[in-house]
Amino acid sequence: MKVPRCKGMHDLLPEDMTKFRRIEEVFRGCCLKWGYEEVRTPTLEYLHLFTATGTLTPGMLGRVYSFLDWDGWSGERVVLRPEGTIPAARLYLENIEGGEITKLFYVENTFSFEEMRRERWQCGAELIGSSHPMADVELVMLASEVLGKLGIGPLEVKLCHAGLIKALISELGWGATEQTEIFDQILEGDIKGLGEIKTEDADLKRALTILLDVTGSSPGFLENVRSLLGKALPRFEPSLSNLTSIAELLSAMDCPYQIDITSGRGFEYYTGVMFQVYVSTERVGGGGRYDDLIPLVGGPPVSASGFALYVDQLMEIVKMEERPCQRILVQSQGSDVKGLKSCFEVARSLREAGYLAELDQGQKAVGDYRWVLLVPSKDLFRLTDQTTGEISELTSAAEILMIVGETE
Amino acid sequence: MKLALPKGRLLSDTAALLEMGGLGLDGYDERSRYYRPKSATLPDLFLKVFQERDIPIQVAIGNYDLGICGLDWVEELLVKYPSGDLVKMKDLEYGRSNISVVASRYAGVSSVEEINDGFDKVRIVSEYQNLAESFALRQRLRRFSILPIWGAGEVFPPESADLAIVAETSVSSFEDYNLVPLARVLTSKAFLIANRNSLAKADLSEFLDYLRVPEEATEEEQPLPAITAGPFETTPEGGKIRLALPDGHQQRPTMEFLKKAGFNICGYSEVLETRRPTMELAGVTVKVIRPQDMPLQVANENFDLAITGKDWLKDHLYRFPSSPVKEILELGFGKVTIVAVVSEDLPANDVGTLRGLVGELLPNIRVASEYVNIADKYARDNHLERYKIIPTWGASEAFLPEDVDLLIENTETGETLSTHNLKIIDTLFESSACLIGNSNTLSDPLKKASTEHIIKIMEENARRG
Numbered sequence: 001m002k003v004p005r006c007k008g009m010h011d012l013l014p015e016d017m018t019k020f021r022r023i024e025e026v027f028r029g030c031c032l033k034w035g036y037e038e039v040r041t042p043t044l045e046y047l048h049l050f051t052a053t054g055t056l057t058p059g060m061l062g063r064v065y066s067f068l069d070w071d072g073w074s075g076e077r078v079v080l081r082p083e084g085t086i087p088a089a090r091l092y093l094e095n096i097e098g099g100e101i102t103k104l105f106y107v108e109n110t111f112s113f114e115e116m117r118r119e120r121w122q123c124g125a126e127l128i129g130s131s132h133p134m135a136d137v138e139l140v141m142l143a144s145e146v147l148g149k150l151g152i153g154p155l156e157v158k159l160c161h162a163g164l165i166k167a168l169i170s171e172l173g174w175g176a177t178e179q180t181e182i183f184d185q186i187l188e189g190d191i192k193g194l195g196e197i198k199t200e201d202a203d204l205k206r207a208l209t210i211l212l213d214v215t216g217s218s219p220g221f222l223e224n225v226r227s228l229l230g231k232a233l234p235r236f237e238p239s240l241s242n243l244t245s246i247a248e249l250l251s252a253m254d255c256p257y258q259i260d261i262t263s264g265r266g267f268e269y270y271t272g273v274m275f276q277v278y279v280s281t282e283r284v285g286g287g288g289r290y291d292d293l294i295p296l297v298g299g300p301p302v303s304a305s306g307f308a309l310y311v312d313q314l315m316e317i318v319k320m321e322e323r324p325c326q327r328i329l330v331q332s333q334g335s336d337v338k339g340l341k342s343c344f345e346v347a348r349s350l351r352e353a354g355y356l357a358e359l360d361q362g363q364k365a366v367g368d369y370r371w372v373l374l375v376p377s378k379d380l381f382r383l384t385d386q387t388t389g390e391i392s393e394l395t396s397a398a399e400i401l402m403i404v405g406e407t408e
Numbered sequence: 409m410k411l412a413l414p415k416g417r418l419l420s421d422t423a424a425l426l427e428m429g430g431l432g433l434d435g436y437d438e439r440s441r442y443y444r445p446k447s448a449t450l451p452d453l454f455l456k457v458f459q460e461r462d463i464p465i466q467v468a469i470g471n472y473d474l475g476i477c478g479l480d481w482v483e484e485l486l487v488k489y490p491s492g493d494l495v496k497m498k499d500l501e502y503g504r505s506n507i508s509v510v511a512s513r514y515a516g517v518s519s520v521e522e523i524n525d526g527f528d529k530v531r532i533v534s535e536y537q538n539l540a541e542s543f544a545l546r547q548r549l550r551r552f553s554i555l556p557i558w559g560a561g562e563v564f565p566p567e568s569a570d571l572a573i574v575a576e577t578s579v580s581s582f583e584d585y586n587l588v589p590l591a592r593v594l595t596s597k598a599f600l601i602a603n604r605n606s607l608a609k610a611d612l613s614e615f616l617d618y619l620r621v622p623e624e625a626t627e628e629e630q631p632l633p634a635i636t637a638g639p640f641e642t643t644p645e646g647g648k649i650r651l652a653l654p655d656g657h658q659q660r661p662t663m664e665f666l667k668k669a670g671f672n673i674c675g676y677s678e679v680l681e682t683r684r685p686t687m688e689l690a691g692v693t694v695k696v697i698r699p700q701d702m703p704l705q706v707a708n709e710n711f712d713l714a715i716t717g718k719d720w721l722k723d724h725l726y727r728f729p730s731s732p733v734k735e736i737l738e739l740g741f742g743k744v745t746i747v748a749v750v751s752e753d754l755p756a757n758d759v760g761t762l763r764g765l766v767g768e769l770l771p772n773i774r775v776a777s778e779y780v781n782i783a784d785k786y787a788r789d790n791h792l793e794r795y796k797i798i799p800t801w802g803a804s805e806a807f808l809p810e811d812v813d814l815l816i817e818n819t820e821t822g823e824t825l826s827t828h829n830l831k832i833i834d835t836l837f838e839s840s841a842c843l844i845g846n847s848n849t850l851s852d853p854l855k856k857a858s859t860e861h862i863i864k865i866m867e868e869n870a871r872r873g
Contacts, residue, residue, distance in 0.1 A: 048552075051544075051545070052550045058545045058546050070727075073707040073708060073728045074553050075555040075556075075704075076552075
C-alpha cells in the first residue's frame, strides 16, 4: 500500500535540493563575510513564547501546529516553530545577551496551517543591538547582495514604516483595539481598513492621501509629505525622519527602492522600517526593525532588526548554471574480489583528483557519463570518451587522469 | 439517508419536532434502551441515537448525512477544523444554552480585559477545549493552559482553575459556586447539520420536508448578569489536603466505602447534592468531579488525593508517561474489565484475525473508545495498520457495527454487550477503583502526616473488603 506524503508537505527532490543548497550556500557565504554567525533554533518551542509577546496576530496563532507534548499534562502547548525571529530573540536572550552587537543568521523551516504549503524554508538574518538606520540599510544591502549573487533580479525593494502606519491609523479616529486590528489587516495584505480618511483638516487629509496613494522613490518624497503635514507633523515626525535617513543612505548607495506605505507585510512586532523584496510580482523576502520584541519576550531594551529570504519562492526563480562536470562511470569486467577491489581503488584516485567517479551498480544509463572506465581483473584499463567514441587502453590511474585532464 | 439524533438534553424537543413533522418515530424517547429508532413514514431513513458531542464528528466524517445537536458542539469542531466537511443547515430554535467564561467572584477579575493582568498563567478548564483555545488566542492571553474536562466545570475555580468555560444549562447555579460570568463565548441552540458531500450529491429533501421548525418569537438575548465581585479573599490552602471524589456510577460505591471506613462526608450521598461536600476531618477539602478528569487534575497538583478508576489512570499515563501521578491503593470496588469488542457478525474472534481483515473486508479499522490513549496503544501494539481512533463520550456500544469496527470498552458482566449483538475478542486488563496521588505533593512536609493518616484508614478498610 502506497502511503502518500502528508497534505501540505513537500518532498525536495535531487534537482530541488541542488537549488536549495545553492541558495543556502550563497546566503551562508555572504552572511559569514558580513560577520554574521550561524545559529539554529529547535523545531519545538512553547506556545507561550509566541503568545507572551502579543506580537503574532490571533489569525496567525490560529494556524500554528500546537499540541501537548508527552509531558504536557499542565495543558500548556508546544508548537512547531511558526516563524524565525521570535525564537532567534529567545535564543539571544537565553544564551548570548550582553550588550554587544550580535549578528546572527539561520536557515530554518517554519510551520503554519495553510492550504498548499504548510512547511516553508527561510534564510534569516538578525542584527541585534543597534537602532541606527545604518543597521537597517546593512540588512537591505545584505539581502540584495545574496539575491544578486544568485543571479536573481531585477529586484524591487519596497519600504514602509510601522511607526508611520500606526500614526496614520491613529489619525483615523479608531479605538486602540480597532487600531491593532487595522494594523494586523495591513500586515496580512488587506488595506481596506485604511478606508477613507476622515479629518476636518484639509491639509492633513491631502498629505495622508498622498502618503497612501503615491509611491515615492527618493527621500524627496518624504520631504514633500513632511511639508504638507502641517500641524500634524509632530505625530509623524520621529518615524518620518527615521525613514528619511534610511532612504537617504540607500540612495547614496545607489540601491533603488520604492516608498509604499501600504506595502508592509509580516509581523505585528515590527516597530520601525519594514522592507519587502520583490522579483516581478513574487515576494521573495522581507524584514524590518523590531525594537520592542526582545523586551516583550522578557529581555532588556535591546534594539534589533532582521530579514528573511523565502527559500521556496527563490527555488522557483533561481537559475542553475549548467556546470560541465567530468562524470566517470567505473565498470568492473568480472565479479572477482580482485577486480572489484581494483574498481574501488581507481575510483578513489579519480575522486581524490576532483572528479565524480561513480561505481556502476548496474542501474545507470551509460549516456549520462562523459567517460566510461572498464576495469579488468588483469590487463589494461579501457577508457571510453563518450563524446568522441575514442577508446584508450591505459595501465594506471595516473594515465587515466592525464587523458581526462587533457580535455578540460 | 442517515440521520444522527441526540440523547440527553435535546432528546424530548427533537422527538417532538420530528413527531410534528409526521415522521412517526418508534423507539426515540427517554426510556428507550435501543439506539436505532424507526420511522413509519420513511422506512428507508436510518436513524441512530448518539451523545450530542459525537454527532458533529459522525456527520463530518461522513458516517451520517444529517444530524441534530447543539451548536456548541458544532462550533467546537468547526473552530479547530474550519475546512472540514461539516455544514450548518438550520437553526432549530430550541434547546438554548449559553456557553460562558466564568471566574470565581473572589478572583478579583470582573471582565475579560482584566484576565491578562489578573493571572500570570491563566488556567482554563472546559469541556470545549477548542473553543477555549480560540477564546484564549482571541483575547491574546499571554500565557495559558487548557485542561480538558468531562464535566463539572463549575467546581474548579478558583482553587483548581482560574477560568471555566461552561454551558449555563449544565450548571445548577453560578451563585452557589460563587462564579461570575465574564463573557459569553456563544449562544447554543439545537441545529440541523449536514455532511458537505451528502449535500452535494444526495437528495435529502425527502427528510427535510418533514422538518418544520415552528415560527416562534425568537427569545431575547439575555444580557450577562451584572457582576458582583466579592471582596478579594484568598483561602489559605497551605497544609490542606484536597480530595477529589467521583460522581456518576462510582459515586455510590465510593460513598459506601468511605462511610464504612468512618469518614463522614456531608453532601456526598447517592445523588449529587453539591460538588463541594464537607468532610468532618479537619484540614480536608472535598470536591466532586468526574473520575475521568482526576489523573490530569492530580498531575497538576490541583488535588492531593483522588478516587478514580485504574482505567482512567492508565489512560492518563499512556498519554503522559512521565506524569507524577501514581496509584497509592487499590480500593477493591467498582470492578470492570476493559475489553476489545467487535460486532457478532464480524468473522473475527481474536485480534489477529481482525488484523487480517484490513484490506479485505475492512478498508481500515475504525476504533472507538472513551479511552482514547488506551485504544491508541492497543491498536499500535497489535499493529492494526491502518487505524483511526474515534473518541466517544459514552454509550459507545451504539457505534458498532455501522460506524466503527472495534470498540475498547469496559464491562462488568458482558450483558450489555451481548444485548447489542457484540462479542469480546480480547481482554486488556481488569480495572477497579483506586486512590491516586501526586508523588510531588505526597512528600510535601506540611501534608505528609495527614495524607498518610487518610491512606492508612482507607488501606485498612480496603483490606477488610
